[in-house]
Amino acid sequence: MSEITELLQMYRAMCRIRKVEERLSALHKAGDIPGFIHSSMGQESVAVGISRYLTVRDTIAVTHRGHAQSIAKGLALSALFAELMGREAGTCRGLGGSMHIADSSIGLLGANGIVGGSLPIAAGSALAHKLDGAGNLAVAYFGDGALAEGIFHECINLCALWSLPCLFLCENNGWSEFSPSDEQFSGDLKKFAAAFNVAYHFTEGLDVSAVTQMAEHIIDAIRTTSKPQVFEVSVERFHGHYEGDAQAYRDPVELAAARARDPIAHLREHLLAFGIAASILAQIDVELTVEIEIAVNVARASPVLSTNDAFAMVYAS
Amino acid sequence: MSEITELLQMYRAMCRIRKVEERLSALHKAGDIPGFIHSSMGQESVAVGISRYLTVRDTIAVTHRGHAQSIAKGLALSALFAELMGREAGTCRGLGGSMHIADSSIGLLGANGIVGGSLPIAAGSALAHKLDGAGNLAVAYFGDGALAEGIFHECINLCALWSLPCLFLCENNGWSEFSPSDEQFSGDLKKFAAAFNVAYHFTEGLDVSAVTQMAEHIIDAIRTTSKPQVFEVSVERFHGHYEGDAQAYRDPVELAAARARDPIAHLREHLLAFGIAASILAQIDVELTVEIEIAVNVARASPVLSTNDAFAMVYAS
């Protein structure tokens, strides 16, 4: 596959997520989506870069800000929209919502409403992969806010101790809700990883190619060595903590600068400079719009699960 | 004070703890002490070295293996014996026992039955010291087993973030119950501390002078800077995890070698070499024996708290 084809694929993948998030944002504003949703706009490069090197057997455990992570792993859009609209056609039949998106068929072990919640799930899944011996790995997506949770420490220790094939993927957007990261965590993640003899990598999320290259390298290494690694990617959180957060607590100039660090715009410029016609990119946009509208319609057409069916779901049988 | 006087003081302090532990061991064997007790024999140099530089205002939170830590801080022996015998004259009136020794009058914020339990207590106390602004500090005693608990991570982060005057004192005896430390924790404590920009110090506990010198330096620095520091001391656990543990899981040769690394014997030899007469040391022994027997008798004479009084203790009023 030529480099340009790959770049176009990544462009499409990121735009797909962005457009889904935009659609979700509008649906939320319109009252079609209850509760909170946490948008991953600005952070698309991470999941797109990582997921290229994951198979359907590899597992991921994702955060409350998990749409990009889930979509990039293969979550069907109609199942996503239906879930967030609380409908039966949702991947969790409307019982989970944005913070509990899961899809067993693609190795998506669930988003989490608990900061740091993804970490032991991925570590446990990595243990399962190791016991299975089939060379699969688990990805623990987590935010910089989770660095302060003790469970992070416990999981790194365990994975290092037992050589579990777990990728600790820190999407560092600089914020934990309304507090800047540096008021939350005094550690240096690189040194922290080194203290456990765990390889650490960093890249800026602005450039999806950089993320992708690093991801390939890291994921290969985890498969070969069955050792955990830490990968930190710096990203920007465009839409605040949740949809509707006006981010009044941020300096407008800083916020504008942050929003300018857009991995999609960045790649778009690169593609145009490379000679890709704007019309090709516009065509992608159209195709995605159509895909998304179809998904939204499927979701809308779905009923809400019956109370009895919901009740029957409390225990597995 | 001359160096020799100091050494003799430390010798006496360590012997006092050792003899208390021996007495406790005998009492436990005789059935006078219910439950488990975790002996600090072999680890006496740590608490003795640290406590020299603590005032009564400084606070300590201690572990399940907390006798040495408590005695060195000033816990009255009769209150200790009575507590462990479950009597009203105990420092906790017989309600706490070995794992819950506390003494508000000397800043002993309690032993803990929870591994890692001492850490946030000391951190919280360090916060109180900081807010008080009186230059006091808190010591969190913990074992190497607690390194794997997430709360350790959370507390180091917090103390580093907020510059809290907390000494993280790791008594590393190489064992967590029946498991060797290196099967429990894959991190390097020195590098771990560095990741939080926290000063780290290490010394062998065999030589109480070395502990003491380091302790002075560290405690001074914490008082001046109000920043946390980590101090790791390697020690040996002579009597196994609890009294009655035959340590069958340890290589007898290794165990004998460990027991030969005795801080008291080490200092004794030093003192003798220095020209101190054996009779002086024997005299210390006699004095301590008398002190301890008196304490044991006071303890024995104490009744058990009444049921009503115990019940009235559930809530403060």
Place this chain on the structure above:
Amino acid sequence: MTYGEAIRAALRDAMCSDDHVILMGEDIGVAGGPFGVTSGLLGEFGDQRVLDFPVSEAALVGTAYGAALCGYKPVVEIMFMDFATLAMDAIVNQAAKAHFMFGGQFSVPMVLRMAHGGDIHLGAQHAQCLEAWFAHIPGLIVVCPSDAADAYDLMRAAIENPNPVVFVENKTLYRTTSAPRNAENKAELGRGRIVLSGNDISVVTYGAGVQWAKDSAANLAVDGIDIEIIDLRTIQPWDEALVLRSLRKTHRIVICHEAVTGFGVGAEIAARLADVGFSDLRAPIRRLGADHMPAAYSPKLESHSRPDSEKLCRAIKEVLSYA
């Protein structure tokens, strides 16, 4: 004044009158917490008294406990009661037991604020009502105000109290308002309140249930049914004497709360009444709580599983129809 504002006012007043009262929590400073309860207090009291915590719940409660042992009076915000699961050691093994276990040497004047309850569609990890857990633990006090006036009074009382108090706030009540209470009706720990006096049946409730009961009273009045509403206000220790007095009058009881019915707070009330109130009972004791299922994300399913005044009316009528 809203319920949320009343809590803020109580915090502010307590902080003014005792400089050992400090606030600890995640995003309680600039952000004022997810429900805005602490907003403005950082500005007023500064960052030595309003301590904005990293996302470390175990250390949050654990250090608050350590500070309480050293004479401070921390009021801790645990954003959602569900997150208390990350701090149960500090709450249950440490704070609850310290006074007893240390033979009375230390007290633990600490308040743990936590928002419980559903209806804001955040799914199963942001909706639980776990107060029964805390009520089961000797050494803890558990309160849950149902309106702004009580929220103020109970918060002041909780901060004054030398024991760890779990202060349960109901999410749906934050924006509700109520008039201040007169002196004799001021909430105290351990004392419930007759919200409405009636003769046919006693409805024992707390938190959001009080409004459901009031709505039911209005509906049932149409049918000539005259209910007595008791707001427990404090769940541990609850006001058994008050409830027994009411039972002696009405002889019939329904207990209602937002928490899951099974093994919930209502179980204890019912069990005590089935013992010490047995001879006064003329009908089965009915409990109305949430169904035995996690909170569903889908609003319709979530609300079907929760109690409401309609279900409460039905339960009341069923008990009254018992002959």
Place this chain on the structure above:
Amino acid sequence: MTYGEAIRAALRDAMCSDDHVILMGEDIGVAGGPFGVTSGLLGEFGDQRVLDFPVSEAALVGTAYGAALCGYKPVVEIMFMDFATLAMDAIVNQAAKAHFMFGGQFSVPMVLRMAHGGDIHLGAQHAQCLEAWFAHIPGLIVVCPSDAADAYDLMRAAIENPNPVVFVENKTLYRTTSAPRNAENKAELGRGRIVLSGNDISVVTYGAGVQWAKDSAANLAVDGIDIEIIDLRTIQPWDEALVLRSLRKTHRIVICHEAVTGFGVGAEIAARLADVGFSDLRAPIRRLGADHMPAAYSPKLESHSRPDSEKLCRAIKEVLSYA
């Protein structure tokens, strides 16, 4: 075979018949756990199936949950039930809710073994009986065997079950022995057992309480009192039909357990009986549990606060004397 050995045998048999059954816990390998339950299994099954964990309870249960999502059947040892406080997020927010919250896509075949109860004089942090907490959480199953035979059967059933099962072991029972049960009396999840058939009063209990009840039966027989003993075996879901049948016969109930009475398991049983069993009740429902205080270290004080057969006899006589 002792209770402890029975659990070990069940673990071993389950491990032989299904290689996805794995054990996880602290010091469960060489040391065999504090009560020796897993001793020998490391040697037999190796360190890929008997996983000796660092002291990290949150990660212990959290990773077990993650492995369960991926098809393994972890049996986790939490040394003392008190330490479950460090893993409540994984148990309650994650494992208990996964099947529901994910719309049935995943099941969580995980067993959480934990030893509860006092009498070994370890103080307040090593003695708690917190089963009521877990019983309150939809999605969890809670069992507590009272003898070796049930311990074996319930453990096999718990491992087979696709839901997270909290498996409560009573410390004082580990060394007790019992004969194997015949096929029809084999313990199943959700099914209680009539330990002793009687006519005057029903004693509903579980765990250590069963022995207290048996001792009471012997004592009371002298006075011509004929008690029926029901061992719940499963606490969530408990065998309501069996208890109601017994109530219909005896019309009187005492509920007994080692846990603190208030907001304990007995509260739920009593509350249900005071509702659906109301018309069969001829006397107050009495509960006997531990006093509302933490476990005291001093053995005398600890034992005073705990139930025993003497207290149980007294409670039974009191209920029988109600006219």
